[in-house]
Amino acid sequence: MLDVALRVERRRFAVEASFQVGAGERLGLFGPSGSGKSTVLDAVAGVVPLDGGRVVLEGRDLAGVPLWDRRVGLLRQRPGLFPHLSVAENVRYGIRRRPDGDGGELAVREAALCERLGIGGLLSAYPSQLSGGQAQRVALARALQAPARALLLDEPFQGLDAPLRAELVHLVRDEAAERALPVVLVAHELAEVQAFAERIGVLAGGRLLQVAGAAELVRRPATAEVARLVGYVAVLPAGRGGELVGVHPDRVRFGRAPEVGPVLEGRIGRVVPHGARFLAEVQLAGQPVMLGCDLVPGDPGAAVQCTLVDPPRFGPDGRLVGGAAEPEPRPAAVGP
């Protein structure tokens, strides 16, 4: 289990975050660029010193523990391979041969890992000969081969194509579960974090605003600020004593369906294609809002009714009211 409560002073603000990640659990940290996500990971890894708080891994307080003894693996967007070593030497870099003769087992594990990562044929190549995707896979193999007890991933799949990214996400999930590793992944794309993590923390301006289940976070953001960060495009009044509702472009139905949520009257503006769907600009409560739809909802200027599907409701203070979040999915085994 990784237990973190830290404070790191930065030039513009202090980064403060508290969270726990159980053995085999995957936590995602999501937030805009410059929100302090990477600082949190660097502080847990020990690359950046803490200005307060502590990091406890498997019951051991890591305060004052040097990098080489923390047993924390860190994988960044830049793979950081050792350019003078071959792929095989990079992958084996963190392995210490022990006298109990587990070399054979390690070699088998290494071969299986490299095969699964598709780098089995590259073992004698050097980093300068690898593509970006190959280099990142080698860096992942290196991080997984080292005897780390926690894994920190700082946007490691950024810039990789979607099938490769999905494969790597699968692989890390399997490894984390098999070795009971707490894993923290940082990304500035919500979808990437959702694809990987069971729970997601939202960071902005150095503060951890909310930690919730991957699906729950979008359905029940704790505040209007979190709602905006996770993709809500507007927070509008919806009757009932100054209550506000969040409008998410993918959680809206054109037409009237009061059984699934509040219905708002609006007027259609321009409609633009968006992938296989459309984005329609609709004037709702005097605000232009871009909403997703499967079909063109009507001609420009036409009146339209929009049903917000089970939207989060916020009080005048911007905090979530009603519709309390369901219990978070927690890992079965949480403990050192």
Added chain:
Amino acid sequence: MLFPSAPAPVPGLAAGRLGRLRSPSAVASVGFAVVVWVVLLAPLGALAAHLSASSISSALSAPGALSPLATSLEASGVALGVLLVLGTPAGFLLARGRLPAPRLWEAALLAGLLLPPLVVGLLLVFLVGPYTPIGEALAHVHLSASNTFFALVVAEVYESAPYYLLGAAAAFAAVDPALEAQAQLLGDRPARAVRRVSLPLALPGLASALAVAWARAMGAFGAVLIVAYHPYGIPMQIYTTLDANGLAAALPYALVLLVVALPVPLAAFWWSARARRRAAG
């Protein structure tokens, strides 16, 4: 044919390297480079033109003629050893900003680089001369920094150290500290991370710095003239021969100095450039 089997030849590329000379600016830049090389190498040409095989053999076959060469090689070898052992860690600490008051260290190094060697020699007399505290301390261990082999080594170290230290610091500074941190996160203690990652990556730069330091040590003259007139190293042999017997007699020793001092740095530079090219893929 939708997909041509081979790309069409690109004009200019087909002509290979000569194709680069087609523009007037390319011709001008090559011409300029040739002029610079001719000017730089002209003294070597003059040396070759004024030497004959008989003059070289008669000068070098005289009894004890090659002992200054041996003295220079030994003293420079020791000086380089000192620089390697002390200068390499110091260059690393400088590059990583781990020394207190780093600007002061840099300024001191630059001062060492900019001071005329003759002045360095004068200052060394005041620092380690026989009537100074350091000189007296050296005398206790039967060493003297005045007209001894030890003094020659000291003078060569002082003349070459700034070149090696600055070169070593630049070589280590070019290694991304994040790689060292990564090595430590993978379980290496700091010294082991430096040995496995930083040192191999800095090696081409260190080789260049060492080559320059070797050339400076072998050719050290200004400080040597003041503190180590004896025993003669090869630069001093050139000077005294020139003084006593004239230009023609000194030239064979100049050739010997070049032949001995130049190949090592040239080989190191060649290896260093090749290693850098290979690292860049």
